[in-house]
Amino acid sequence: xxxxxxxxxxxxxxxxxxxxxxxxxxxxxxxxxxxxxxxxxxxxxxxxxxxxxxxxxxxxxxxxxxxxxxxxxxxxxxxxxxxxxxxxxxxxxxxxxxxxxxxxxxxxxxxxxxxxxxxxxxxxxxxx
Numbered sequence: 556x557x558x559x560x561x562x563x564x565x566x567x568x569x570x571x572x573x574x575x576x577x578x579x580x581x582x583x584x585x586x587x588x589x590x591x592x593x594x595x596x597x598x599x600x601x602x603x604x605x606x607x608x609x610x611x612x613x614x615x616x617x618x619x620x621x622x623x624x625x626x627x628x629x630x631x632x633x634x635x636x637x638x639x640x641x642x643x644x645x646x647x648x649x650x651x652x653x654x655x656x657x658x659x660x661x662x663x664x665x666x667x668x669x670x671x672x673x674x675x676x677x678x679x680x681x682x683x
Contacts, residue, residue, distance in 0.1 A: 588642065598645065599630045603637030610637050623648070654678050 603609050614622060626634055632649035647653050
């Protein structure tokens with residue numbers, strides 16, 4: 556005789572709905588990442604040593620500023636760094652390019668007043 560376990564049908568329906576929602580979310584993010592990568596220019600950058608964490612462990616363990624400076628020397632003033640879950644982060648180190656980016660991306664990148672003042676002081680000091 557087979558062992559049968561009976562669950563109330565509402566619990567199974569809720570579990571099925573949660574599983575379907577989680578699966579849909581993962582698939583949506585996967586295809587969004589793939590589509591975004593297909594549309595953009597491929598940038599050079601350091602290779603990822605972990606799909607889950609990217610280079611987060613390397614950045615947190617060492618001197619992050621020195622690491623980014625080393626990558627800028629190797630890959631140029633604009634490069635891509637592997638992020639968590641296979642994502643990529645674009646790094647811009649050229650002061651004129653950073654200034655141009657902030658001047659033109661006013662609607663898609665909102666910042667607090669403190670962050671704006673900090674960036675202004677960085678751009679002013681490096682432009683001198």
